[in-house]
Amino acid sequence: MKRNTWQREAVRTALTGTEGFVSAQVLHSHLRDTGSSIGLATVYRALASLEETGEVDALQQDGESLYRACTQGTHHHHLICRNCGTTVEISADPVEQWARQVAAEHGFTQANHVVDVFGLCAACTALAAAGGQVAEPGRVT
Numbered sequence: 389m390k391r392n393t394w395q396r397e398a399v400r401t402a403l404t405g406t407e408g409f410v411s412a413q414v415l416h417s418h419l420r421d422t423g424s425s426i427g428l429a430t431v432y433r434a435l436a437s438l439e440e441t442g443e444v445d446a447l448q449q450d451g452e453s454l455y456r457a458c459t460q461g462t463h464h465h466h467l468i469c470r471n472c473g474t475t476v477e478i479s480a481d482p483v484e485q486w487a488r489q490v491a492a493e494h495g496f497t498q499a500n501h502v503v504d505v506f507g508l509c510a511a512c513t514a515l516a517a518a519g520g521q522v523a524e525p526g527r528v529t
Contacts, residue, residue, distance in 0.1 A: 395426050399434035400443065400457070408473030409447060409454035447504055465502075469509035471516075478505075 438444040491499035
């Protein structure tokens with residue numbers, strides 16, 4: 389069991405208050421803007437620790453790790469908006485069946501998987517249809 393430090397708790401709280409996946413740098417900036425003296429290396433360590441305990445999900449995008457507070461104790465997958473980062477946890481059931489089937493078809497056993505589905509959420513689709521601009525296309529922030 390990891391010791392719960394004030395830094396780890398600050399990162400947990402900040403991440404819980406964030407919608408979608410964020411980078412350690414964005415999270416660090418948010419913490420600093422709210423008066424925290426926490427260092428960036430400490431944010432990275434806290435995120436790694438929270439990911440290890442299952443409190444945080446991480447994904448890679450453009451070579452950068454992005455993090456999100458997640459429901460503990462449940463295997464799930466995500467729908468993630470490429471524009472605004474809105475993230476929805478989706479049921480694992482259909483994906484589990486598909487993963488087992490594909491693994492078996494190829495003679496694989498004990499297969500593990502991570503599935504994240506990227507697209508545009510309804511609000512961003514409407515914005516794009518109305519001619520709206522995306523500040524950083526394809527970037528979850």
